[in-house]
Amino acid sequence: IRRVDGILSVSWSYIMHRIAPPSGASNIADFDEESTCGAYSPRHSMSPKSHGDPCSFSAAVKEAIGLGLMEEDPMKDLSYEYTARCLMVLAIELGVDKDLDVERILDANQSAAERNRTFEEIAPSLDVHMADRVAQAAAQGCVPRHVSSIDVKSGDITIKIADVPSSHIFATTSPSNECVRFFTARHRRFPLIVQGPSAGVDSTAK
Numbered sequence: 001i002r003r004v005d006g007i008l009s010v011s012w013s014y015i016m017h018r019i020a021p022p023s024g025a026s027n028i029a030d031f032d033e034e035s036t037c038g039a040y041s042p043r044h045s046m047s048p049k050s051h052g053d054p055c056s057f058s059a060a061v062k063e064a065i066g067l068g069l070m071e072e073d074p075m076k077d078l079s080y081e082y083t084a085r086c087l088m089v090l091a092i093e094l095g096v097d098k099d100l101d102v103e104r105i106l107d108a109n110q111s112a113a114e115r116n117r118t119f120e121e122i123a124p125s126l127d128v129h130m131a132d133r134v135a136q137a138a139a140q141g142c143v144p145r146h147v148s149s150i151d152v153k154s155g156d157i158t159i160k161i162a163d164v165p166s167s168h169i170f171a172t173t174s175p176s177n178e179c180v181r182f183f184t185a186r187h188r189r190f191p192l193i194v195q196g197p198s199a200g201v202d203s204t205a206k
Contacts, residue, residue: 001094002188005149006180007173008086010198011070011077012146017175018060020134020143022166057130058123069176078113080106080159083148087157096155109159137163145170169193 007013032040055063061078064070070077077083084105091100106115113122133144142163147170149158164170173179178198181191 001152001182001184003149003151003183004090004094004180005147005183006193007146007170007178008148008180009077009083009146010176010178011064011074012083013173013177013179014064014067014069014175015057015060016143016145016161017173018063019054019057019130020137021054022143022171028172054134056127058119058127061119061123064176067176074119075113075115075117078111078119079115080109080111081115083146083159084109087148087150087159091150091157094150094152096150096152096157100157105157105159108157111159112161133161133163141166143171169195 029040061070061074065072065074075081081102084102087105088100088102092098113119113126130144137144140163142165144161145164147160147162147164150156162170166172169179169181173195176197177195179193179195181193183191
């Protein structure tokens with residue numbers, strides 16, 4: 001494995017999809033409903049069809065909490081702490097650095113939210129900042145997404161909000177789903193992709 005990247009946080013996946021859904025998201029759901037002979041269910045609580053127009057960042061956070069995608073204190077996700085833990089485990093498994101810890105990853109990446117503040121304190125400024133990001137990305141035919149990566153050779157580990165083309169798989173990945181790509185010596189142009197939900201009532205409870 002040369003590189004791993006993708007959307008590793010279901011909460012961020014949901015939030016970014018709600019504030020900046022890709023064009024044609026409802027058409028995708030319509031096609032899946034019609035072509036899968038009942039296997040696809042639009043009644044799934046986190047389906048893109050179950051939501052209306054894009055909302056503010058803080059409203060999306062509250063929705064994510066209500067769906068069980070985030071802790072009651074959303075700062076653990078918004079400060080990248082949860083994502084950093086996932087990356088630490090994955091990086092160690094890949095042999096990048098056996099002594100790696102969460103703090104080192106967080107120190108090397110500027111989060112969208114300050115760790116020493118509450119969500120209520122930063123919500124108004126985050127709403128403005130993210131609305132600007134969405135508008136700037138849209139002007140380039142893109143949508144902002146929460147993307148993380150591990151470069152095995154260099155050891156670089158990144159967590160950031162990136163503007164991705166609206167047709168890219170990171171843009172079209174359904175809300176609350178993770179999407180992880182594995183680049184190997186044989187899979188360079190077309191990486192192996194693992195995609196699907198890993199949190200929330202519908203995917204973790206029987």
